[in-house]
Amino acid sequence: MSPIISVKNLKKRYRNSPAPSVDDISFSVKKGEFFSLLGPNGAGKTTTISILTTTLSKTSGDCFVADLDVTTQSASVRAKIGIIFQNPSLDKNLTAEENIRFHACLYGLFPYRPLYTQMSNDYKNQVKSLTEVIGLTATDLNKQVKDMSGGMKRKLEIVRSLMHKPEILFLDEPTSGLDPLSRKNLWDYLTHIRKNNGTTIFLTTHYLEEAEGCDNVCIINHGKIVAYGSPSAIKKQYTGHHTTLEQAYLKIIQETN
């Protein structure tokens, strides 16, 4: 079976930058895999995610998502993926439901109507079932985003990103700024959708314990891959079986700095 994400010799150098941010990296992700790209600030994680999600052009190399070229088939790639950005990408002046409706209409899931009451029953049922699972109430849906807490905004982004049932969910530091309970709830939900829908998850995070449950981890530093494998294999290779991924990660980063 061909991988759902395939990256070969990817290189990205920003304009006016002397060194590449991503320097000749290659990796692949299997369908249904929980994959994590780790690394310190500025290592090239967000650059890689931006290229894979078609919002940034690459300098060289090949990137395929769901067997589609991210450069030449970008619109088709975008239909297959869901993204939760590092910074919330919600319209603060719209209500939670209006943000979801906007997304659903951009993805062509339902015909656009100016009012919620005019939307189809299928839309209302899908919003209801998604929000119930994640713990948002009908009252929350009618709140303007600017009046919502950080945790609630993240939940809303997840509901929104799952409306079009993406095959791959890109999560760029999804829990930054969340309290421990909100983080736990978020991961419970992501585990649930991964099990139920077989969604591939591509994660970047600074909370290393979140990556412990991954199938595979790729650690990058200064734009290059410095370690790749399952968390247990990486721990075994660098710090031993009874250590944490964080300990192994710190050792790898120190050695490669």
Next chain:
Amino acid sequence: MNHELNAILAIAGRDVTKLLRDRTRIIFSFMFPLIFIGILGQSLQANVASSLGFNLLLFTFIGVTAQTLFQSSASGIISLVTDRDSDFAQEMFVAPISRYTIITGKILGESTVSFILVLSILILGLIMGIPIDWTRLILILPAGFLACLLGGAFGVLIMSNLSGVQSANQVFPFVIFPQFFLAGVFNPITHLPPLLFVLSRIAPMTYAVDFLRGLYYFGRPEYSLIVLHSPLVNLTIMSILFLLYLTAGTYLLNRNEKNR
């Protein structure tokens, strides 16, 4: 419904929803016409209109209507810079729709917003008792949509080269305010010194203002004193500029977004 058309309607609908929640913008939409028509127009009418041979208040009223349609659409498009700064633009840029769909949706939305804002000018004209031929005015308002389209496309071209909200706040007044005078929104521009003549003909707002005036004054005795070009000439120039601005602006926007 076609996917791209559905997305255009969603993007346009968002702009209208946001306007209806933005009390400050609605209140300020009354302020500019009040200054331009109520103060400037009235004072010019009282002091210089007798030598012109036409009603300067009505001249200003039609000019401000065209200017509002053009400017509101242009400034609305600049809000994409705000969306980019607040990270909301990412939501649109990762959706499976073309960049032209995003831009078309924004232009349609901001054009609708402009028409809502123009209502305040019409109300002001009614309150001030300006001698408006309401039948003519209502008939030319659909043509005002073309002024919105031109303003929107102009906004796309400007916005595609802006890096953030701060530069937008600096650049936008610089490219819009001189056009008030160069386009003859409240001052006749049939006779201008050579340099101002050239600048006036470069300013896209000139054609939007002259187009609406041409349609409003068509067949009236003061037509030749007021209108610079026939509506057909204005329409042709506006169409060319629209396509030029839209194509170049969308290309630059796409390139600047992806080729960082």
